Amino acid sequence: MIATVFDHFTPPPSSKLLGWHLLDARPQDGWIRIGFEGRKDFCNPAGFIQGGILSAMLDDTMGPAVFVMTEGRLYTATITMTVNFLAPAKPGPLVGEATVTQLGKTVAFVEGRLMAEDGRLLATASSSARLVEATKAIR
Numbered sequence: 847m848i849a850t851v852f853d854h855f856t857p858p859p860s861s862k863l864l865g866w867h868l869l870d871a872r873p874q875d876g877w878i879r880i881g882f883e884g885r886k887d888f889c890n891p892a893g894f895i896q897g898g899i900l901s902a903m904l905d906d907t908m909g910p911a912v913f914v915m916t917e918g919r920l921y922t923a924t925i926t927m928t929v930n931f932l933a934p935a936k937p938g939p940l941v942g943e944a945t946v947t948q949l950g951k952t953v954a955f956v957e958g959r960l961m962a963e964d965g966r967l968l969a970t971a972s973s974s975a976r977l978v979e980a981t982k983a984i985r
Contacts, residue, residue, distance in 0.1 A: 864903055865883025878914050882942060884937045892934070923976040924973055935969075
C-alpha cells in the first residue's frame with residue numbers, strides 16, 4: 847500500500863468503535879478500502895448486525911474516500927445517503943470500499959459497498975456530501 851494522509855491520522859472515537867482501519871487506497875482514483883469489526887454488541891435480536899451500524903460503516907468509508915483523494919484538505923458532511931441492504935451481516939470482519947464518482951467545488955458524490963470477509967456483498971450506498979475545508983473543521 848502507498849503512503850496516504852491516514853498514515854498520521856488519529857481516527858475519531860466513532861470510527862474506533864466500529865473497528866475502522868485502512869486496508870488500501872488509491873488517492874488519485876478517489877478509491878479506498880476500510881476494514882471494520884462487526885462486533886456481537888452491534889447485533890439485533892436475530893443475531894445480525896443492525897442496519898444502522900452497517901450504514902455508519904458505509905458512511906465511514908465514503909467520507910474517507912474524499913479525504914484521501916484531497917490529501918486531507920476536505921472533510922465531508924453527509925447531505926444524503928441511500929443504503930441498499932442485500933444480505934444479513936454476521937459478526938466478524940467486514941470490508942468497506944468506496945469510490946468518489948464526482949468531486950465538485952462544494953459537493954462530492956460517492957458510491958460505497960460493504961462486504962463480508964469472504965467477499966459476499968452485504969450492502970451498497972450512494973451519497974452526496976458537502977465539502978468542508980479541514981482548516982475550518984471543528985476539532
